[in-house]
Amino acid sequence: MASIASKQYYATSSLVIGYALCSSLLAIINKYAITKFSYPALLTALQYFTSAFGVWVLGKLGFLYHDVFTFETAKKFLPAAFIFYLAIFTNTNLLRHANVDTFIVFRSLTPLLVAIADTAFRKQPCPSKLTFLSLIIILGGAVGYVMTDSGFTLTAYSWAFAYLVTITTEMVYIKHMVTNLGLNTWGFVLYNNLLSLMMAPIFWFLTGESTEVLEAIRLSPRIGSTWTPLLL
Template structure:
């Protein structure tokens, strides 16, 4: 009983999501290096996740929802927003460096906390939580300013990404609240299947990617397989965490993952930051720790706010 309770708890879901997020970054870098076909790798992760779900269901390990038109209609915007977010992410990084983009990313919880209040029935954050959100943004700005290549260009695509990303966080939480599913695997199945289909056209006409696939080595196949496995695990943990946390809390967890990603880059790829830059990253992690998830407005007044990772 206790074990099953832990497997459906916020700490387990968030811990799994953060672990998969960090390792998937490393896996993707290796996969793209040995198999220079990024569009196909993304497609393989999505369709591979679908095959994992169907395979596990066929063996009787899980019971995902069957494909139904009513549910597919609800999840179609999920796939559209997901692909739009990826595209705008790429375009933003084309015109603005990672540090500039990071500042935009770390300001999203402020907007999403208001959207949580307007659309999802949450209370507004407390004074402590507002300070935590502002400190999180301030730490990101401080880190970005330590980079000599910090830019303020590409605002158009950054602004479009910002709008779509915030919409993504709110709409996916809305889907969880309103579309009844038999299990979390159903959400994994629908979202990955619908997002995978349009991606076929992104690599099918790309001669360089087709050539890379023809010349795939055993190492490339192994790297791709690991990437697909981690992608499936991350999709599961992400949907689980979304179901247990508010949209704002999940966004903050995602930002913490980005911080950990930066730190991993520092150690693995010898990308050094100044002592002040590292202090800013640690400051961001501390600020995220002190954020408290706002309760639903329907709950009794005076009830303590939920911790970011409630037991």
Template sequence: MSTQVNTSAAKQADASGFAAFFKNPVFQQFQVVFAIGFYAVCSSTMLVINKLAVHFLPAPAIVLFFQLLSSAVAVMLFDGLGWVQSEKLVWDKIKPFMLVVIAFLGAIFTNMKTLQYANVETFIVFRSSTPILIAVLDYLFLGREMPTPRAWLSLLFILSGAVAYVMTDADFQIKAYAWVVAWFCVFAFDQVYIKYVCDTVPMTSWGRVYYTNILSLIPVTLLGLGFNEHTMIAEFTWTGPSIYALVLSCLCGIGMSYSAFWLRSLVSATSFTVVGIMCKIGTVIVNCLIWDKHASPTGLAALAVCLLAGSFYQQSPMREKPQGA
């Protein structure tokens, strides 16, 4: 998959204890590759780890609360030690992040509810159909060109694979697919608006991680109370595997938060979405090794079509502004 760097965003380097590494010419030349690799490691494992976490603790809002808290505390600790630089909370930057929080929480919570009621392959294939909508939104709101014929063909094959999978899914559940549809709508807004904030609000990636996670704590607490998940804490048995799964999900959440904001600042919203789909190749491999809820061979073949087609996607360039605009 070919990508083009958003040069204005790419020049915003995080001033931190790792500044020398970030300024290294080799890193600067290949930072999109590094960003994709880092995001791929986090993304390909996060889905399965979240699946395990909600399996042991069937309360997505509680799991999410621990992830948000650990990420915010980690940024404060790293900033205090001088390892990274994170902006302090100021109202002018809190305002645009209000919608970021809504989109972020909505996408993650509906993601977890989907994983609670459906197998991982179901979620992956529905996600594989999102780039078509994101590509149009990229054109309408973020100044990108419409996709090339090659890119459209790639996105249509992704959609075809998704439709083929749904037709062969033996675990069809109305409730599960209702959550998938809810996630789909929220996810589209999440991809476009957060990219807009990354392009228009000058901040370090660690600052964006801190703002998003710290501002999300109160809403996710209210969300948990609304779904009566707080009653599950007293009934939950804290065993070794459940604690390990929760801690591991928190650690992955820190890496996922940073890698996502870093990569968003370098590529288009559609490219970020397609990269996320490609990352799920690792998720499928891990899931087939440890989990018992799998699609049929035909369904997995349809999934493979989605992933292969995504590898041929080509990012659309920015539109040229009219003279005098």
């Protein structure tokens, strides 16, 4: 029993450390990407395509198994994918207008909000007193950061609050959807990214980003001469 508990402890610890490392690196990479390629809707669409296509290809090659894409399941999963899209969209815009520190501070608040939402809406057990105290301490640190942030801008913090709301909603709602639909991990990834990719063009036009991209293509010295006749 002791050896089993020890293995479970190390497995859980490895997952936590791995998640923290991936999450941190992802924030830095996305910040670099949005700095060099300032079209958040198009950038995220490329990420959705890469993820969905990668899962599909690896599934075809037999390296993984994902649930088959069906329109019936897609209709049920669509609200969750929409919230996921909003979470990623606000995430990217937050990184576009703020530094990584601000993003990490607001992201660190999500466990507290998710714990409260899980208890209120999903009837999950309340966190232990020590866990809740730890989350409150994190909240205090976040408040202190906001009060002393020399780079405070209304635009950045508007995106930060929008991200906080959407990512909390997404985390809670996704748990509900995955539990009810019975999707496996790779099926969840496929549905989330493929449906988000389908929604991307809507946001390109709503945000006016499509016009910006076309204008950038037209003005590009390398490809403008080739594509300008087609865009006019």
